[in-house]
Amino acid sequence: MSSVTGTADPATRRPARPRADALRNRERIVAAAREMFVESGPDVPFDEIARRAGIGNATLYRHFPDxxxxxxxxxxxxxxxxxxxxxxxxxxxxxxxxxxxxxxxxxxxxxxxxxxxxxxxxxxxxxxxxxxxxxxxxxxxxxxxxxxxxxxxxxxxxxxxxxxxxxxxxxxxxxxxxxxxxxxxxxxxxxxxxxxxxxxxxxxxxxxxxxxxxxxxxxx
Structure with a gap:
């Protein structure tokens, strides 16, 4: 039974959708990685991919831990x-x-x-x-x-x-x-x-x- 405050039961709560900016960052990372993999192979450093994507290293690792x-x-x-x-x-x-x-x-x-x-x-x-x-x-x-x-x-x-x-x-x-x-x-x-x-x-x-x-x- 839900509480008097109307909070949804955690068991039925839908997972939160990724924010639009998070989706854009993920797309930019994948696009930059594809370009650099074509140019230099799959071992290109992550910090170079992050730089090409225009995001920080922490953002890259948050989306792709390895x-x-x-x-x-x-x-x-x-x-x-x-x-x-x-x-x-x-x-x-x-x-x-x-x-x-x-x-x-x-x-x-x-x-x-x-x-x-x-x-x-x-x-x-x-x-x-x-x-x-x-x-x-x-x-x-x-x-x-x-x-x-x-x-x-x-x-x-x-x-x-x-x-x-x-x-x-x-x-x-x-x-x-x-x-x-x-x-x-x-x-x-x-x-x-x-x-x-x-x-x-x-x-x-x-x-x-x-x-x-x-x-x-x-x-x-």
């Missing part, structure tokens, strides 16, 4: 945006192969290949939040492929994994090399690759298609 939590948030954020774009494009283009093209170039802008170095070591690939967004992304991209293949617009001997390999290789930064300003060639080379996906195929591909299972961590 590096693993921040890395996971960045990965989930990028994958969520890419998945949402694939879902949108699947019904937005009359030509299903054009939807694949637009998705590929949009994913390149997200620098999705920069996620790869962050998924090594002790990174928990099976964290529930990450597993959920990965399943969503894989389903959305598979739907794009199946629609294009059903329309006879994509060659039958390629799979989603082939596209992910190309995106990973073309959008992963190469720190410490002499290959400066290579980003200006990414979209040009993606178009060359996409021409190879389009039906009819002009050559016989060696080996087997890369499937999504090829990207699953190997279990002991």
């Amino acid at each position: 590096r693993a939590t921040l890395v996971r948030e960045v990965v989930v954020s990028v994958m969520s945006r890419v998945a949402a774009d694939a879902e949108r494009l699947n019904g937005a283009e009359d030509d299903p192969f054009q939807a694949v093209r637009r998705f590929t170039h949009n994913a390149a802008e997200e620098r999705i290949g920069a996620l790869c170095p962050m998924l090594s070591g002790g990174f928990d690939r099976e964290h529930p939040e990450l597993a959920a967004v990965r399943d969503r992304l894989e389903g959305a991209v598979r739907a794009l492929f199946e629609r294009a293949r059903s329309a006879g617009r994509m060659r039958p001997d390629v799979e989603v994994g082939d596209l992910l390999v190309a995106l990973s290789q073309l959008t992963r930064p190469l720190p410490g090399t002499g290959c400066l300003d290579m980003d200006r060639f990414v979209h040009r080379h993606l178009e060359l690759f996409l021409d190879g996906l389009e039906a009819p195929g002009r050559s016989r591909l060696p080996g087997t298609a890369a499937t999504l299972e090829d990207f699953r961590p190997r279990r002991a």
Whole structure:
């Protein structure tokens, strides 16, 4: 029974929503971390991320007490945006192969290949939040492929994994090399690759298609 003052029972009280300024700070941290991970890799110092985000170190640690939590948030954020774009494009283009093209170039802008170095070591690939967004992304991209293949617009001997390999290789930064300003060639080379996906195929591909299972961590 509630008290005479009308105070709600703690057992039924809803959790307080994060304040708007706290949400903005979290978004700024994730955006700054993504930029710096792309530029310098996942080991960039936290104080540099805080400086880029325009917040104090204490605020950063209040949202993300350790590096693993921040890395996971960045990965989930990028994958969520890419998945949402694939879902949108699947019904937005009359030509299903054009939807694949637009998705590929949009994913390149997200620098999705920069996620790869962050998924090594002790990174928990099976964290529930990450597993959920990965399943969503894989389903959305598979739907794009199946629609294009059903329309006879994509060659039958390629799979989603082939596209992910190309995106990973073309959008992963190469720190410490002499290959400066290579980003200006990414979209040009993606178009060359996409021409190879389009039906009819002009050559016989060696080996087997890369499937999504090829990207699953190997279990002991």
